[in-house]
Amino acid sequence: MTSTAKPPYLTGHYTPVVDEVTATELTVEGTLPPELTGRLIRNGHNPKPGITPAHWFKGSGMVHGIRLQNGRAEWYRNRWVHTPALDGAPYMTEHGPDLTASTAGTHVIEHGGRLLALCEANLPFELTPELETVGAYDFGGRLRGAMTAHPKEDPLTGELHFFGSSPFPPYLMYYVADAKGGIVHSGEVPGATAALKHDFALTRRHVVFAEGSVTFDPDEHSGIPYGWSDEQPARIGVMPRGAGGARHIRWFSIEPGSMLHVSNAFEDSLGRIVLEGPTVDREGFRLSWNWWVGAPDRGTEPGVRSYTRRWVVDLTDGTVDEQIVDDLPVEFPTLNEAYLGAENRYQYAIAFPDENGFGGYGIVKYDRTTGARRIQPAGDARLPSEAVFVPSAQAAAEDDGYLLTVVSDLKQDASHLLVLDASSLTRVATVHLPRRVPAGIHGSWIPDTDR
16 A cells, blocks of 8 residues: 655655745844844755655755844745756756756855855756846856855855765866856866765865765665665865865775764864764664655654764874764754864754654754853754854854844744854844745855845
């Protein structure tokens, strides 16, 4: 007998919305700091009504935007990213992959004056400031392959570093775009394999890639052709930044595992590379994958059985020290982006501790200096999105600023934008949204200075 139950990524906090709306002059509780003048834009998978994708990641992308200005919440709007895939166009054609047939549902960034919706298997899609779709963007013809959903903007130079990975050769391409958005460097990274590379890290002097135990699996038919393999070596690749750096990449073996998202990386006082992020083991990946494809025997949320790990790569000795620094299941790590690539004290994440599936979620703050961990519970039946850090106007310390998160509230069938003090995790303001916003993936704060 065929089950008619909906997969978990179409239910609860993840239930898609069925239309596009615009609302103005939103209700605000508390006081929005005046420096919060700009747009919070968040992406996620939201298939059209009647469509059940075979994998959570195959759902069409929908961006949600909230415009704040001088203490007011001017508007909320949501828009599908109108790619060929939204209307059913296949990714594979008789001529090969169609890089425009994207879900464009993983992340959204601004760089060089362009707002880009990202999905790692395809080209970016440019959006207007009001979130209407412009079309596929290939950096003036300089990008001829896929682009990661996790590019890194250097806070000192304004350069955008990114990569494109593929289960087929060339497995890994590396790119640098200048602050104006033009690609100034591209090249293949030697020694890479078909292992899944969803994110990477940038330090002041190096580029760091992680290849885990998840690799290309031709027998996986969900549309995302990857799976766990005990035969796939787990490795960290470190190469110098700049043109020609890829020729000097070194690969270091690590314990089996899989890391989707990097918390940060930096060179310590001894010149060693420190890399941190949430990881899963074989069982954690199995539970997460079964959730993503709607299979039986799954975890209640993506990210279960997650452990935050730290790797310290000694380039002189050629060794890696690896340890688990926290066993709380977390995902979607963030930080004050001014510290990207430099040694940071504070990191933030979303906790998924309740394996019964209905509560216990919260915003987590880590203090890397003291080892302290603080959790701000989201509340019963509430799930916060990735917490985006925005610095305060007169920031003197690393955590002088705010965390912006969109909270899904099942009991109220509603959502709100929650603004927290990043230092204390206390509430600063709440913006009530006109509808429930489905739990999503990644997003960005785009201040008006970037327009």
